[in-house]
Amino acid sequence: MRRRRSLVAVSAVLGGVLMLSACNDGGGDKSQGSSEAGKSQAEVDAAAAKDASKARIAITPKDGSTNVPLNDGTNVAVSDGTLTKVELKSSDGAAVAGKIAADGKSWKPDAALKRSTKYALAATAKDESGKEAHENASFTTLSPENSFVGSFVPEEGETVGVGMPVSITFNKPIKDQKAVQAAISVSSSSGQEVVGHWFGNQRLDFRPEQYWQANSTVTLKLALQGVQGAPGIVGAQNKTVTFKVGRSQVSTVDVKAKTMTVTRDGQVLKTIPISAGSPENPTYNGQMVISEKFKETRMDGSTVGFKNSEGKGEYDIKDVPHAMRLSTSGTFIHGNYWGADSIFGKVNTSHGCVGLNDAQGANDPNQPGAWFFDNSLIGDVVTVVNSPDKTIKPDNGLNGWNMPWAEWKAGPSA
Template identity: 55%
Template sequence: MNVQPISGEPARRRRRPWRGGGPLALALGSVLLLVSACGGGDGAAGKQPAGKAGDRAASQAAVVIEPKNGADGVATSGALKVTARQGRLKSVKVKDAKGTEIEGKTAGGGTLWQPNGHLGASTTYTVDAIAVDSQGREAAEHTSFTTLVPKNTFIGQYTPENGERVGVGMPVSIRFTRGITDPKAVEGAIKVTAEPSVPVEGHWFGNDRLDFRPEKYWAAGTKVTLKLDLNGIEGRPGVYGTQTKEVSFTVGRSQVSTVDAASKMMTVVRDGRTVKTIPISAGAPGTETYNGQMVISEKHAVTRMNGETVGFGGEYDIKDVPHAMRLSSSGTFIHGNYWSGKQTFGERNASHGCVGLFDQRGGGDSATPAAWFYDNSLLGDVVIVKNSHDRTIRPDNGFSGWNLPWAQWKADR
């Protein structure tokens, strides 16, 4: 049966009022809260807050590395540089295959990086560089390249040897296996230091020899270190060094011996004190001994001396000269002499330019002046000759560079 409304209005279904309770309400409330939190203060879901859009933009800086990634046969000098465009360099790291880092410096307000020195030959390097723009945003670049493999090479043959104990006059002398036409580059790759510290300078003799010394003789007890970093140095066009080496030697006690060709006596001074005076025989008239400061560069218990090897023809050939020590590359020695007679020493200059000391044949008598001097001398000890009727020895004849004044030693060659 149908029931008609009293008022005559159409019948409507009644709805219960919502009171906000129950599980469904909690769920809906959580969703609304989440949307509000994600959408920001203006209630727009997913919209970026004002002022934050720049954080997502790429850096305006760019890193450019030369040579290009994968390059081969790269020059060891002048080829490597790292540049920042529209920014500045934050860091640059260059390493070889062993992990050794190459030192460098920046210029141009941080826009350019270059190595401090040369690179090694036949070596692969990696480069990692980072630049930043004005907003601090980073741009990075990584590359690797390999330097050239030289067809022609050179090394430096050095004196003294590692670990030696030498006299105060011993220079650091390096002879190169090829003539050098870029001495500045080669000398820049060589470092000689001393402890205690003292200024040490290099001097070129010709194009294949470089010596280093201080202004005055080394102090007794000084430790001297030679570092050769020649690998990759172009010493002459197309000729590259292949050598990386470090050697050290120690200076022993100070011994300086002075030969007076006029009085025919030698005075031996050790650590400032005269320890012995020895009769000698210097060069005879016409074959006088050089004047000047010389350095013992070789020691031979017994050696042969043949006049033909030093321009005296067949005037002498003595096969068993005892206690011989070289003073010059041209053939000057200070040595034992058994053939002139003991009465000669201190009385007459009779040699072909050497300094002779009385000795026994075979050198077996340790009591002779020659044996004593030999036993008490080191490579690098100084022997000075004065009052001889001959010129001063050339600085490049043996280790005679001490005869060159310090200002000339340091002067440009």
């Protein structure tokens, strides 16, 4: 699921600060068999939403927020249910201690958060019947008014796929982009030439001409301390980050054939039947990089412009299994337990995502959705071909590979 109408644009960096909404694949309840494939999309979405948890989780601050207060700026609340688990982690993986209230209705951290730090929060709740709901959010805390810092992915010590760019998001607009870029270097043990490209005035991505070489090491050096990014705004960050590139895995989704071929280090691992975007809501073409992974997450159509006549989301599935983000605008490749088995490999039914057959609860390792999730890294590439839609824009997610190398090196036009 993804975009289409009145999308919420969120910067695709530091991890994503990426919105957690997505698409819903149609097809019917598995228990009904292949006859469900004939149901309308609205009927399928309504049935799935009806069977979902009644618990409603609200996270403060909103996903993608910046300049979040260090004290009392973060909390979780739930209605029609109780919280069972809340995890808050900083970008370096450090867990933040917090407590769920005695009545199970709220959560907050035990102490103030760190300045200029990216955090990721994941919350789980259950309704009175025991059905789970999930909500996730990412945000960045405030920094001093007269300074700027960059949030970045990948992070120290990570192992990522060959398509993962170095993507830096600055917490303030950068006017002197030349000076700031000169204070940043990215190098690879492979010896590949690495070049930076600006998307707007707050995002700077680095990549080589072709994907990173498998099993190489990449080093990012930030020497921003004292660099003037804009009048009266100077850098406050010196940092060196090293990450590893793992095996080479590129998966090709053929929308027309309704299959996905997973290739690792030049050898085909598996061909998986899929259900991509419907003719009304086709999937983007192009090279897309997995930027986030969630064993289970909520997908609400209202957050990406899919609303019914009452203004509510056309779908609201709180336990979508094995979801992996491919774009800022809401394109995911994910498991689908509500679609009939017969749609996979046969019919494209989704709102733009790529759906794989899966089981509710995300606990069946034999399902295609679980297999692909377990065998994928953040930074792996999913290339979509033969879709009637256009090619995804390079800045919609971590998808700069869709820009020609000459254009990438030339930089944005004045």
